[in-house]
Amino acid sequence: MILLFIVLIPIIFSFFCVLPKQTKITQWIASCAIVLMSLLAFISCFYVLTSGKILFLSNIFAIDLLSVPFVLVIAIVSLICSISSIGYVNRDIEINEMKKSYVKPFYVLLLLFVCTMYLSVLCQNLGLIWVSIEATTVISALLVGFYRKRASLEAAWKYIILCTVGIAFALVGLILIYQAEQISLFNGVETLNWFKLISYGKNLDPNLMKISFIFIMVGYGTKAGIFPMHTWLPDAHGQSPAPISALLSGVLLNCAVYAILRHHLLLSSAVGSGFSSNLLLGFGALSMIFSVPFILTQRDIKRLFAYSSVEHMGIILIGFGLGNFFGVLGAILHMFNHSIGKSTLFLSTGSIVKRYGSNNIARLKGIGQTKPITSIIFLCVLLAIAGSPPFGLFLSEMYIAYAIFQKFGFFPGIVYLTLIATVFAAFMYYLGKMYFSNQRPDFKFKERIGLQHIFLSIPIIILIITGCFLTPSINIISKIVEYFMRGI
Amino acid sequence: MDFLSFIFLISALWMLQTRNVTKSVYLLILQSLSLSILMIGIPMISLGYDFNLFHSAIAAILTFCVKVVFLPFIILRVNKKLRSNDLVPMNMSQGLSLLIGIFLIGFSQVLNSSGFFSTSHLSSGYSFFAISSILIGCFYMLSHRALLCQIIGIIVMENGIFLYSVSLTNGMPLIFEFGTFFDLLVGVLVMGIMTNYIHGLFESTDTENLTELKG
Numbered sequence: 195m196i197l198l199f200i201v202l203i204p205i206i207f208s209f210f211c212v213l214p215k216q217t218k219i220t221q222w223i224a225s226c227a228i229v230l231m232s233l234l235a236f237i238s239c240f241y242v243l244t245s246g247k248i249l250f251l252s253n254i255f256a257i258d259l260l261s262v263p264f265v266l267v268i269a270i271v272s273l274i275c276s277i278s279s280i281g282y283v284n285r286d287i288e289i290n291e292m293k294k295s296y297v298k299p300f301y302v303l304l305l306l307f308v309c310t311m312y313l314s315v316l317c318q319n320l321g322l323i324w325v326s327i328e329a330t331t332v333i334s335a336l337l338v339g340f341y342r343k344r345a346s347l348e349a350a351w352k353y354i355i356l357c358t359v360g361i362a363f364a365l366v367g368l369i370l371i372y373q374a375e376q377i378s379l380f381n382g383v384e385t386l387n388w389f390k391l392i393s394y395g396k397n398l399d400p401n402l403m404k405i406s407f408i409f410i411m412v413g414y415g416t417k418a419g420i421f422p423m424h425t426w427l428p429d430a431h432g433q434s435p436a437p438i439s440a441l442l443s444g445v446l447l448n449c450a451v452y453a454i455l456r457h458h459l460l461l462s463s464a465v466g467s468g469f470s471s472n473l474l475l476g477f478g479a480l481s482m483i484f485s486v487p488f489i490l491t492q493r494d495i496k497r498l499f500a501y502s503s504v505e506h507m508g509i510i511l512i513g514f515g516l517g518n519f520f521g522v523l524g525a526i527l528h529m530f531n532h533s534i535g536k537s538t539l540f541l542s543t544g545s546i547v548k549r550y551g552s553n554n555i556a557r558l559k560g561i562g563q564t565k566p567i568t569s570i571i572f573l574c575v576l577l578a579i580a581g582s583p584p585f586g587l588f589l590s591e592m593y594i595a596y597a598i599f600q601k602f603g604f605f606p607g608i609v610y611l612t613l614i615a616t617v618f619a620a621f622m623y624y625l626g627k628m629y630f631s632n633q634r635p636d637f638k639f640k641e642r643i644g645l646q647h648i649f650l651s652i653p654i655i656i657l658i659i660t661g662c663f664l665t666p667s668i669n670i671i672s673k674i675v676e677y678f679m680r681g682i
Numbered sequence: 683m684d685f686l687s688f689i690f691l692i693s694a695l696w697m698l699q700t701r702n703v704t705k706s707v708y709l710l711i712l713q714s715l716s717l718s719i720l721m722i723g724i725p726m727i728s729l730g731y732d733f734n735l736f737h738s739a740i741a742a743i744l745t746f747c748v749k750v751v752f753l754p755f756i757i758l759r760v761n762k763k764l765r766s767n768d769l770v771p772m773n774m775s776q777g778l779s780l781l782i783g784i785f786l787i788g789f790s791q792v793l794n795s796s797g798f799f800s801t802s803h804l805s806s807g808y809s810f811f812a813i814s815s816i817l818i819g820c821f822y823m824l825s826h827r828a829l830l831c832q833i834i835g836i837i838v839m840e841n842g843i844f845l846y847s848v849s850l851t852n853g854m855p856l857i858f859e860f861g862t863f864f865d866l867l868v869g870v871l872v873m874g875i876m877t878n879y880i881h882g883l884f885e886s887t888d889t890e891n892l893t894e895l896k897g
Contacts, residue, residue: 319858321854321855321857321861322857324861324862325865329865331869332865332868332869336872336875339876342883344883344894345895347876347879347880347883348880348894348895349895350876351829351876351880351892352892352895354869354873355832355873358869359820359839362816368858369843369846369850369851369854372847372851373850386855432895488897491897493897
C-alpha cells in the first residue's frame with residue numbers, strides 16, 4: 195500500500211494546490227506533499243534494505259534493491275527542490291519574471307513531475323516504465339518552457355520533440371521484447387513483467403533481445419542525455435527555472451538510466467552480459483570524451499553544468515558497463531552523489547544568476563563578495579561536482595578508475611583519469627573567474643543567512659559523509675552491488 | 683488487408699509532397715483510419731480461432747478515437763487559431779521530398795527482408811509498411827519546417843510503430859496500449875499549447891526561428 199500512496203499523494207495534493215487563493219498556501223501544500231512522499235519513500239527503502247525483500251503491490255509496483263538508490267535520490271532531491279523552490283518562486287514574482295497566477299500551475303506540474311519520476315522507478319512492468327518516462331517528458335516540457343520567453347520555448351520545443359522521437363525508438367525495442375516473450379513463453383499473462391521475464395531469461399530469443407537493446411539504448415539514452423542524443427539537454431537545463439533544472443539533472447536523467455539498467459539485466463540473463471556491457475561502455479566513453487570540448491569552451495554557466503551532466507552520465511554508464519564490484523559500486527555511489535551535488539549546484543547557481551541577471555560566466559564576477567553565503571555553498575558543490583576530495587564524487591570516480599585499471603589495464607585507465615583531470619581543471623578555471631575576481635562596482639549587495647542556506651548545506655554534509663565514511667564494507671551498499679551483480 | 687496497408691503507406695508518402703497543413707491532417711486521418719481497421723484485421727487473419735476480439739476491438743477503437751478524431755481535431759483547431767493559410771516552408775523541393783520518400787520505402791524493404799527488424803517466427807508482410815511509415819514520419823519532420831508538421835510527423839511515426847507492433851505481436855498488452863495512447867494524447871495537447879505560445883512570441887511557426895540556442 196505504501197507504494198500506492200507515494201504515487202497517489204501528489205495526484206490528490208495537486209487538486210488541493212489549485213484551491214487556495216494565497217500563493218503561499220499553495221506552496222506549502224505542495225511542499226507538504228513532497229515531504230510526505232519522501233517520508234514514505236524512505237520507509238519503503240528502509241524496509242527493503244533491512245529485510246532484503248522485494249516490496250510488491252499487485253504485480254504493477256515493486257521496489258527491490260536496484261530501485262532503492264533511485265527512489266532515495268528522488269526523495270532527497272525532490273525534497274530539497276520543493277523547499278528551495280518557495281524562495282525562488284517568490285523572488286521570480288518580485289522581479290516580475292513569473293506572474294502570481296502562474297504559481298498554482300507551477301506547483302501542480304511540479305507535483306505531477308515528481309509523481310511520474312517515482313512511477314518510472316517503482317513500476318516493475320517494462321511497458322509501464324516506458325509510459326511513465328514518456329509522461330515525465332510531457333509534463334517537464336511545460337516546466338522547461340515555463341518562463342514563456344523565446345529561448346525557454348525553443349528549449350522546451352526541442353526537448354519535447356527530441357525526447358518523444360527518441361523514446362519512440364525505445365517503444366520499438368519493447369515490441370521486440372514482447373515478441374521474444376511471445377515466441378518463448380506463450381503465457382499471455384503478466385506480459386512485460388520484469389521479474390517474470392528475468393526468471394525465463396534463457397528462453398528468450400537472443401537475436402531479438404540484442405536488437406531490442408540497441409533500440410532501448412538509443413531511446414532511453416536520448417532521455418538520459420547520452421552522447422550523441424544529448425542535444426536537448428543543455429538547452430532544457432539552461433532555460434528552465436532553477437528548481438526544475440535541478441530536478442532534470444539530478445533525477446530525470448537517472449530515471450532513464452534506471453530503465454536502461456533493467457533492460458541491461460534482462461539482456462544479461464538472456465544472452466550474457468557482454469553485448470549490453472560493451473554498448474554501455476561505448477556510449478559512456480563517447481559521452482565523456484565529447485562533453486569535454488563543450489565544457490572547455492562554454493560561456494553559459496547553466497549549459498556548462500548541463501554538459502557536466504552528460505560527462506557524469508558517461509561515468510555512470512562506464513561503471514555499470516564494467517560490471518565488476520568496484521565498477522558497479524562506483525556507478526551507484528556516483529549516481530547518488532552526482533544527483534545530490536548537481537541539484538544543489540543548480541539551485542545555488544539559480545540564486546546567483548538571478549542576482550546578476552545573466553548566465554554568462556564572464557559577467558558573474560566577484561560572486562564571493564556579492565553573495566557571500568550562497569557562493570560558499572556554490573564553491574563547495576562545484577568542488578564536489580569537479581571531483582575534488584573530501585566529497586563523495588572523488589571517491590566514486592576513483593572506484594571506477596580502479597575498476598577500469600583492474601579490467602582493461604593501464605592505457606584506458608589513464609585516458610579516463612586524464613578526462614576527469616581536464617574537466618576538473620576547467621571547473622577550477624571557471625571558479626577562479628567567478629569567485630576570485632573583483633565585484634562589479636555597481637553591485638553593493640550583501641546577503642543575510644536564511645533558511646534556504648541551511649537547507650542547501652545539508653547536501654554538502656551528505657556529500658562529505660559519502661566521501662569520508664562510505665566504504666564498500668558497509669553492509670547495505672554491498673547488498674545493492676551484489677544484487678545488481680547477481681543479475682549480470 | 684493489402685489494400686488497407688497500401689492506403690496506409692500511400693497516405694504517408696503523399697504527405698511528403700504536401701505543403702498544406704490541413705491536407706496533411708486529412709491524409710493523417712486516412713492513414714489512422716486504415717490503421718484502426720488493420721488493428722482488428724491483422725490479428726483476425728493471423729490468429730484464426732485464437733483471435734481475441736475484445737483486445738483487438740479495444741485497440742482499434744482507441745486508435746480511432748485518439749488518432750482519427752482527437753489528435754486531428756486538436757491540430758486543425760490550433761491551425762485555425764493560428765490562421766496560417768500559407769504554404770509550409772520546406773527544406774527541399776516537393777519532388778525531391780517525394781523521391782526521398784520512395785527511396786526510404788525501398789530502404790525499408792531491404793531492412794525488412796534482411797530480418798534486422800524481425801525474426802522469421804512471427805514476421806509478417808505488414809512490418810514493411812510499418813517500417814516505411816516510421817522512416818517517412820521521421821523524414822517528414824525534417825523536410826517540413828512548420829511546428830504543426832513536426833507533430834504530424836510524430837503521429838505518422840507512432841502509426842508506423844503501432845502497425846509494427848500489431849504485425850509482429852498481434853497487439854501489445856492492453857494496459858500498455860492505454861498508457862501509450864494517453865501519453866500521445868497529452869503529448870500532442872502540450873505540443874499544441876506550445877505551438878500557440880511560440881506563434882505568439884515569434885509570430886511564425888517556422889522552425890527556422892528556433893535556432894537561438896547553440897553550443
